[in-house]
Amino acid sequence: MYAIPFLDIPPLRSAGGTVTLPGSKSISNRVLLLAALSDGETTLHDLLDSDDTRVMLTALQTLGCQVTRLGPQQVKVQGLGGRLPVRQAQLFLGNAGTAMRPLTAALALLASTHGGVFELSGIPRMHERPIGDLVDALRQLGCPIACLGREGYPPLRVGHGAPVPLQLQAPIRVRGDVSSQFLTALLLALPLVAQQDVTIEVVGELISKPYIEITLALLARFGVAVIRDGWQRFTIPAGSRYRSPGGVHVEGDASSASYFIALGAIAPASPGHDGITIQGVGLASMQGDIRFVDAARAMGADITGSANQLHIRRGHWPLKAIDLDCNHIPDAAMTLAVMALYAQGTTTLRNIASWRVKETDRIAAMACELRKLGATVEEAHDAIRITPPTHWHAARIHTYDDHRVAMCFSLAAFNPAGQPVRIEDPKCVAKTFPDYFETLFGVCQAAPADIPVICIDGPTASGKGTLATAVAERLGYHVLDSGVLYRLVGLAAERQGIPTDAASLTQPAVAERLGQLAATLPVRFDAGRVWLDGEDVSDAVRTESAGMAASRVSALPPVRQALLDLQRRFRALPGLVADGRDMGTVIFPDAALKVFLTASAEQRANRRHKQLISKGIPARIEDLLADLKARDARDMSRQDAPLKPAEDALPLDNSAQSIEESVQQVLAWWQARRPDWAH
Numbered sequence: 001m002y003a004i005p006f007l008d009i010p011p012l013r014s015a016g017g018t019v020t021l022p023g024s025k026s027i028s029n030r031v032l033l034l035a036a037l038s039d040g041e042t043t044l045h046d047l048l049d050s051d052d053t054r055v056m057l058t059a060l061q062t063l064g065c066q067v068t069r070l071g072p073q074q075v076k077v078q079g080l081g082g083r084l085p086v087r088q089a090q091l092f093l094g095n096a097g098t099a100m101r102p103l104t105a106a107l108a109l110l111a112s113t114h115g116g117v118f119e120l121s122g123i124p125r126m127h128e129r130p131i132g133d134l135v136d137a138l139r140q141l142g143c144p145i146a147c148l149g150r151e152g153y154p155p156l157r158v159g160h161g162a163p164v165p166l167q168l169q170a171p172i173r174v175r176g177d178v179s180s181q182f183l184t185a186l187l188l189a190l191p192l193v194a195q196q197d198v199t200i201e202v203v204g205e206l207i208s209k210p211y212i213e214i215t216l217a218l219l220a221r222f223g224v225a226v227i228r229d230g231w232q233r234f235t236i237p238a239g240s241r242y243r244s245p246g247g248v249h250v251e252g253d254a255s256s257a258s259y260f261i262a263l264g265a266i267a268p269a270s271p272g273h274d275g276i277t278i279q280g281v282g283l284a285s286m287q288g289d290i291r292f293v294d295a296a297r298a299m300g301a302d303i304t305g306s307a308n309q310l311h312i313r314r315g316h317w318p319l320k321a322i323d324l325d326c327n328h329i330p331d332a333a334m335t336l337a338v339m340a341l342y343a344q345g346t347t348t349l350r351n352i353a354s355w356r357v358k359e360t361d362r363i364a365a366m367a368c369e370l371r372k373l374g375a376t377v378e379e380a381h382d383a384i385r386i387t388p389p390t391h392w393h394a395a396r397i398h399t400y401d402d403h404r405v406a407m408c409f410s411l412a413a414f415n416p417a418g419q420p421v422r423i424e425d426p427k428c429v430a431k432t433f434p435d436y437f438e439t440l441f442g443v444c445q446a447a448p449a450d451i452p453v454i455c456i457d458g459p460t461a462s463g464k465g466t467l468a469t470a471v472a473e474r475l476g477y478h479v480l481d482s483g484v485l486y487r488l489v490g491l492a493a494e495r496q497g498i499p500t501d502a503a504s505l506t507q508p509a510v511a512e513r514l515g516q517l518a519a520t521l522p523v524r525f526d527a528g529r530v531w532l533d534g535e536d537v538s539d540a541v542r543t544e545s546a547g548m549a550a551s552r553v554s555a556l557p558p559v560r561q562a563l564l565d566l567q568r569r570f571r572a573l574p575g576l577v578a579d580g581r582d583m584g585t586v587i588f589p590d591a592a593l594k595v596f597l598t599a600s601a602e603q604r605a606n607r608r609h610k611q612l613i614s615k616g617i618p619a620r621i622e623d624l625l626a627d628l629k630a631r632d633a634r635d636m637s638r639q640d641a642p643l644k645p646a647e648d649a650l651p652l653d654n655s656a657q658s659i660e661e662s663v664q665q666v667l668a669w670w671q672a673r674r675p676d677w678a679h
């Protein structure tokens with residue numbers, strides 16, 4: 001996940017490959033609650049691991065439910081059988097509507113029947129999201145509920161300690177035209193008290209009906225068969241009781257699929273690929289957002305699929321504008337708004353009033369951000385009209401702590417003007433799809449020249465590696481420590497008995513062997529460690545003797561030639577910070593920013609000394625000073641790719657600077673070279 005203030009997505013050109021989706025948020029949080037309320041033990045497979053499911057899991061554990069994590073996407077839940085071992089708890093539910101609503105209903109009923117008092121709260125935005133219709137319905141039943149802030153909004157206190165009688169004879173009336181989650185919450189909770197038939201009557205036109213279908217299907221999996229009369233009356237039969245089905249597999253998230261369906265519809269196929277394949281969700285999905293497929297087809301996407309898989313190719317291009325009632329796909333419809341940027345004509349998305357009370361006011365948010373890209377947007381209280389830009393702008397997309405805003409606007413990076421897109425607060429995708437951007441970059445291609453590279457060259461111990469790592473971390477970029485590759489060649493030579501002393505290296509045969517060795521280096525970089533032929537050599541390559549050997553072998557043209565392509569392959573989305581001696585002069589001559597980092601030899605020897613001593617490696621400053629001067633001299637005087645500043649490099653002497661000061665300087669230079677995001 002990109003836990004950084006912003007993520008710059010370079011212009012994207014094509015896409016192709018397979019993505020496996022994380023589990024559905026709606027299904028995950030429903031089955032977690034159902035498993036907790038059931039008799040027996042349930043193993044949940046392919047569960048979504050995200051902010052929203054984490055708050056649900058934590059809440060269930062706080063309530064005394066035993067949850068065992070079997071893997072990142074697999075948990076075993078020991079059902080409570082409709083009883084609560086804990087009678088008093090404070091639950092923090094973040095911004096997870098799928099946790100807040102059903103837990104409110106379930107705890108209100110359990111506190112009323114068994115006694116207890118529970119407080120449910122969330123982040124400030126959760127306290128702006130209405131829950132009054134559910135509170136009213138539960139109060140009709142006799143449940144004590146207090147709104148602790150504004151009436152009709154969380155935080156809430158349910159129960160007041162002692163049991164209270166529930167009035168279950170009359171139908172329970174609940175509004176269905178603001179959020180279907182209120183009806184879902186009642187449907188999930190009422191089987192806990194169904195000693196008699198319990199009926200719910202929906203007031204007003206029920207929105208988002210597909211989500212109710214998910215709820216009913218999952219209730220059936222857990223042994224409760226609700227009797228439905230159209231979309232107005234739902235009866236939970238007397239004697240209903242949750243029973244664990246043993247195991248449940250969670251489908252991939254159909255709303256998350258929408259970004260990759262749109263990607264397949266927008267992006268030309270990458271060479272060697274035939275569109276995008278999505279695994280984990282297919283045409284037989286129980287999730288309503290699977291009907292996004294119909295909407296995307298209407299816009300021109302070529303989509304085929306099976307029960308558990310979808311395949312998308314670019315079909316009609318440009319996309320076709322549509323006029324669509326999106327009531328049945330409220331979440332995925334946001335993706336249509338971004339697809340509309342690539343359509344011929346004006347797209348209208350109607351019946352989306354529920355957008356106003358989601359993670360943010362999504363109609364206002366989408367309108368504002370689409371306009372930044374150059375689109376013409378008209379807003380109504382329950383609709384949005386989008387006309388594509390005639391001139392695209394590089395835009396800084398504000399994401400409103402709304403995962404869907406962040407995800408759908410990433411697709412704007414395919415704009416024909418080749419403008420980059422900045423996504424602010426990219427970590428907000430953690431709500432449903434923590435690895436969204438990594439997954440996106442895994443199937444997208446950019447022109448190599450469009451993938452930004454920052455080069456940091458300079459003499460040994462000037463702080464290149466430290467600076468490169470810190471800058472890359474702030475920008476979410478990859479890092480190439482090119483010195484490690486030469487160190488690995490020296491180490492591999494030693495392991496294979498190839499001499500690397502100065503005299504041997506003058507022999508053409510030795511130089512050739514070392515070149516071959518470099519070309520076939522069995523190296524693997526994994527989670528910050530370096531592996532050579534299956535051995536973790538992360539510490540061995542950092543010794544001073546490995547540095548000296550590297551300096552000697554790096555002067556050989558066959559070695560340098562052999563490592564050329566390997567280094568260039570590090571240029572990957574979303575960008576790269578490369579440190580070494582010839583990054584700016586030879587490897588990435590087109591880099592957008594080149595820095596030549598220096599510090600006095602004494603200062604560098606001092607830093608290296610401190611570095612070694614702190615690792616418990618004995619060293620003498622005089623020896624280090626002599627070694628680094630020898631290394632500098634050799635690196636600067638060799639014929640092939642000598643150490644020198646590129647003509648367009650910016651000099652940075654950090655002798656008197658702290659690490660953070662150098663980082664800030666480089667970031668400032670970088671920002672100055674970025675587009676004007678002001679639109």
Ligand SMILES: Nc1ncnc2c1ncn2[C@@H]1O[C@H](COP(=O)(O)OP(=O)(O)OP(=O)(O)O)[C@@H](O)[C@H]1O
Nearest residue numbers: 460461462463464465466483607611654657658659
């Ligand atoms: N601006 C700075 N001020 C103080 N210490 C620094 C500064 N920059 C780096 N250092 C320290 O200097 C030491 C050497 O830095 P680093 O390993 O990044 O250098 P390098 O140029 O990558 O070296 P090499 O080329 O040998 O790999 C580290 O301990 C690092 O923390």
Ligand SMILES: Nc1ccn([C@@H]2O[C@H](COP(=O)(O)O)[C@@H](O)[C@H]2O)c(=O)n1
Nearest residue numbers: 482483484486550551554580581582635
């Ligand atoms: N681009 C590069 C990087 C390094 N070298 C040589 O490798 C030696 C070790 O590098 P470190 O940065 O890890 O210290 C270095 O002294 C150079 O001789 C290189 O030639 N080109």
